[in-house]
Amino acid sequence: MKIIDTDEQEWIGFEREHVWHPYSSIDAGLPVYPVASARGVRIKLADGRELIDGMSSWWSAIHGYNHPKLNRAVEAQLGHMAHVMFGGLTHKPAAELARRLIELTPEPLQTVFFADSGSVSVEVALKMAVQFWQAKGQSNRTKFVTIRNGYHGDTCNAMSVSDPENGMHSLFSGMLVEQHFAPSPQSRFGQSCKRSDIESFESCLARFCRETAAVILEPVVQGAGGMRFYSADFLRQVRALCDRYDVLLILDEIATGFGRTGRMFACEHAGVSGDIMCVGKALTGGYMTLAATLTSFEVSAAISSGNPGLFMHGPTFMANPLACAAALASLELLTESPWEQRVSRIEAGLRSGLAPCTEMSHVEEVRVLGAIGVVELKSAVDMHLIQPRFVDSGVWVRPFGKLVYLMPPFIIDEKDLGILTAAVVKVVGSFG
Numbered sequence: 001m002k003i004i005d006t007d008e009q010e011w012i013g014f015e016r017e018h019v020w021h022p023y024s025s026i027d028a029g030l031p032v033y034p035v036a037s038a039r040g041v042r043i044k045l046a047d048g049r050e051l052i053d054g055m056s057s058w059w060s061a062i063h064g065y066n067h068p069k070l071n072r073a074v075e076a077q078l079g080h081m082a083h084v085m086f087g088g089l090t091h092k093p094a095a096e097l098a099r100r101l102i103e104l105t106p107e108p109l110q111t112v113f114f115a116d117s118g119s120v121s122v123e124v125a126l127k128m129a130v131q132f133w134q135a136k137g138q139s140n141r142t143k144f145v146t147i148r149n150g151y152h153g154d155t156c157n158a159m160s161v162s163d164p165e166n167g168m169h170s171l172f173s174g175m176l177v178e179q180h181f182a183p184s185p186q187s188r189f190g191q192s193c194k195r196s197d198i199e200s201f202e203s204c205l206a207r208f209c210r211e212t213a214a215v216i217l218e219p220v221v222q223g224a225g226g227m228r229f230y231s232a233d234f235l236r237q238v239r240a241l242c243d244r245y246d247v248l249l250i251l252d253e254i255a256t257g258f259g260r261t262g263r264m265f266a267c268e269h270a271g272v273s274g275d276i277m278c279v280g281k282a283l284t285g286g287y288m289t290l291a292a293t294l295t296s297f298e299v300s301a302a303i304s305s306g307n308p309g310l311f312m313h314g315p316t317f318m319a320n321p322l323a324c325a326a327a328l329a330s331l332e333l334l335t336e337s338p339w340e341q342r343v344s345r346i347e348a349g350l351r352s353g354l355a356p357c358t359e360m361s362h363v364e365e366v367r368v369l370g371a372i373g374v375v376e377l378k379s380a381v382d383m384h385l386i387q388p389r390f391v392d393s394g395v396w397v398r399p400f401g402k403l404v405y406l407m408p409p410f411i412i413d414e415k416d417l418g419i420l421t422a423a424v425v426k427v428v429g430s431f432g
């Protein structure tokens with residue numbers, strides 16, 4: 001183990017007092033671990049310790065870190081240009097990435113808006129839905145229907161459609177638009193949809209459809225709002241109800257997209273598509289921030305024919321060429337790899353490796369879908385205690401609330417996956 005030198009202590013001390021981390025406080029927050037480098041499934045800390053990555057840096061680094069092909073793609077693009085504005089200019093990486101996304105996503109998604117983060121792609125999706133109805137002379141349709149336990153991002157409109165309790169809407173009441181929430185479906189993934197689930201959803205939609213622009217959902221897997229896996233049959237019936245009540249359906253595939261649930265997109269479990277779809281997170285293999293909002297020609301044409309005939313959004317770094325080049329290379333790596341076998345092998349490894357947790361009296365449930373493994377505890381864990389235990393066990397796992405979960409890079413081998421799950425069993429066990 002390396003002794004941290006004084007220079008390192010200096011910047012770490014400075015950053016502690018001056019730099020925000022996600023959902024943290026300045027100075028009094030949880031410890032953060034300085035990282036020197038990362039390669040494959042290993043994150044190397046500045047003190048020399050190596051951690052096996054169980055998080056894929058929040059769903060994104062599906063090919064692991066420091067991948068030669070992704071490095072080469074970014075380096076090659078750097079030789080042409082790092083960025084040019086997308087207003088009035090264009091470039092091949094954006095065009096080729098759009099072509100690839102349209103090929104990979106289900107019908108009828110045909111047009112692509114590049115955004116700079118998942119939250120922004122959700123804002124874009126919501127604005128597209130509103131502009132669609134405006135163009136059709138229904139400018140009163142500005143509300144959204146969703147289900148509880150969702151998470152769609154941290155910007156204001158994305159927060160407004162995220163779970164009111166997990167998202168702490170009360171903190172921002174007065175700032176957030178009030179949306180309409182149906183209960184989260186109780187029918188689990190793999191089960192058919194209970195009638196009560198779809199009835200309560202339908203009654204919410206029926207009541208508010210005339211002021212509703214779209215339904216927005218995470219298909220099948222609800223991520224940061226609770227890591228819940230719900231019935232694909234529920235999603236299928238929601239799609240049918242959106243058609244019946246004439247509202248658009250926005251699918252947020254930001255967490256689930258690009259193979260994580262065992263299908264390229266989670267909506268494929270239900271055999272349905274959205275009118276608008278958001279992708280992000282794994283899009284660049286964890287290299288750069290990039291997201292995209294795809295929609296149908298029907299929606300795009302309506303917006304373009306309406307007043308003012310323009311879609312009113314345009315980020316400064318829209319379609320950043322470095323990010324597009326990384327995304328293209330990442331999608332090529334993914335589609336040329338045996339990712340389905342890899343994900344199902346990870347699924348089996350998570351199932352067997354996490355099984356001992358089901359015997360623990362303080363564990364509520366263990367659930368696994370694709371390359372996602374969740375241990376839900378009966379009460380929240382103290383992050384000050386649990387985080388160092390994971391690091392001391394040589395793994396990077398970042399629990400939140402009652403949830404200890406794994407979503408490793410797809411390239412993880414059996415042995416490293418075994419180390420990850422054994423660490424979860426040991427650390428979770430130590431809280432019993």
Ligand SMILES: *Cc1c(COP(=O)(O)O)cnc(C)c1O
Nearest residue numbers: 117118119151152153223254255
């Ligand atoms: C992470 C996430 C977002 C927000 O993406 P950011 O890139 O963090 O803005 C939106 N929706 C879902 C489902 C997510 O998992």
